[in-house]
Amino acid sequence: xxxxxxxxxxxxxxxxxxxxxxxxxxxxxxxxxxxxxxxxxxxxxxxxxxxxxxxxxxxxxxxxxxxxxxxxxxxxxxxxxxxxxxxxxxxxxxxxxxxxxxxxxxxxxxxxxxxxxxxxxxxxxxxxxxxxxxxxxxxxxxxxxxxxxxxxxxxxxxxxxxxxxxxxxxxxxxxxxxxxxxxxxxxxxxxxxxxxxxxxxxxxxxxxxxxxxxxxxxxxxxxxxxxxxxxxxxxxxxxxxxxxxxxxxxxx
Numbered sequence: 001x002x003x004x005x006x007x008x009x010x011x012x013x014x015x016x017x018x019x020x021x022x023x024x025x026x027x028x029x030x031x032x033x034x035x036x037x038x039x040x041x042x043x044x045x046x047x048x049x050x051x052x053x054x055x056x057x058x059x060x061x062x063x064x065x066x067x068x069x070x071x072x073x074x075x076x077x078x079x080x081x082x083x084x085x086x087x088x089x090x091x092x093x094x095x096x097x098x099x100x101x102x103x104x105x106x107x108x109x110x111x112x113x114x115x116x117x118x119x120x121x122x123x124x125x126x127x128x129x130x131x132x133x134x135x136x137x138x139x140x141x142x143x144x145x146x147x148x149x150x151x152x153x154x155x156x157x158x159x160x161x162x163x164x165x166x167x168x169x170x171x172x173x174x175x176x177x178x179x180x181x182x183x184x185x186x187x188x189x190x191x192x193x194x195x196x197x198x199x200x201x202x203x204x205x206x207x208x209x210x211x212x213x214x215x216x217x218x219x220x221x222x223x224x225x226x227x228x229x230x231x232x233x234x235x236x237x238x239x240x241x242x243x244x245x246x247x248x249x250x251x252x
Contacts, residue, residue: 003116011071011109012058017102018051018074025094026081037096042208050074054106057113064117065187066237068110069194073230075103076198077205083166088159107191114186127236128178128189134232137225138200139171145216146203153218167222170196174229193233200226 022044027035037043054071056063078100085093142153142164150156154164174196177189204223207215215223235241 004113007109007112007116008058008060009109010112011054011068011106014071014075014103014105014109015051015054015058017099017105018047018071018078021078021096021099021103022047024096024099026096027085027092028094029092034094037100040206042205046205047074047077057106057110064110064113065190068107068113069187069190069233071103071106071110072191072194073198075101075106076195076200077202078103079166079195079199080163080202083163083199084157086157086159086162107195110191111185124182125236125239126241127232128181130232130235130241131174131178131189131193131229134225134227134229135171135174137221138167138196138229141200141218141221141225142167142171144218144221146218147214148216150216153222167196167200170199190233190237193229197226197230197233 022037024036025034026037037047050070050073054067054074056067057071059067078097082090082093082097082101085097144152146153146156152164153167154161157163170192174189174192177184177192181189200222203219204212204215207219232241
């Protein structure tokens with residue numbers, strides 16, 4: 001069995017875990033009954049759609065990186081609830097929360113495939129520069145209310161600052177990846193951006209569409225920043241942010 005095949009099998013297991021997590025109990029206790037991802041139609045649509053695209057990776061149809069990035073977005077999305085519960089309330093997290101974290105196997109499988117098949121390094125373009133304003137929005141949003149009149153993302157975790165710290169670490173990691181892009185593995189910046197996109201969009205997805213009025217200024221900034229940042233990833237992969245050489249000045 002080749003290493004590439006192992007990587008595709010690892011990614012397949014991550015996809016199955018992500019699909020199964022939709023219908024299982026996410027959070028129980030606290031006097032609110034059992035909660036599920038399946039309680040929100042948009043959660044189902046986005047997760048299933050992205051995991052369906054991620055299936056291109058184990059299917060070996062020439063969309064390995066794109067499929068792995070789609071699965072990485074789902075992993076970031078599934079990170080939100082565990083981070084909000086961490087650390088004292090993780091006991092109330094159901095099987096869906098733990099299985100959702102297993103979607104990390106999708107980018108892990110993609111990395112194994114890329115290392116085995118010597119995937120080319122992402123081209124040097126302007127995607128990092130295009131991401132900086134979006135990352136700034138995400139950084140500012142950490143300190144603003146996640147819900148209208150509620151706590152900021154920094155204080156949104158039930159037992160500390162785990163969610164805010166995770167977002168802050170993501171911001172620092174993204175800025176570091178932009179600065180060190182030539183020295184990092186291929187597509188490392190895209191993977192980081194995809195996971196961060198899933199994380200910062202989670203509150204918006206959970207609130208859409210009937211409860212968007214409850215979203216605070218921080219929630220809107222995180223959603224907007226994440227969308228612009230991942231838009232830069234997509235634009236870069238489509239070749240829309242390529243650096244064009246400057247034409248030399250005509251000799252006098």
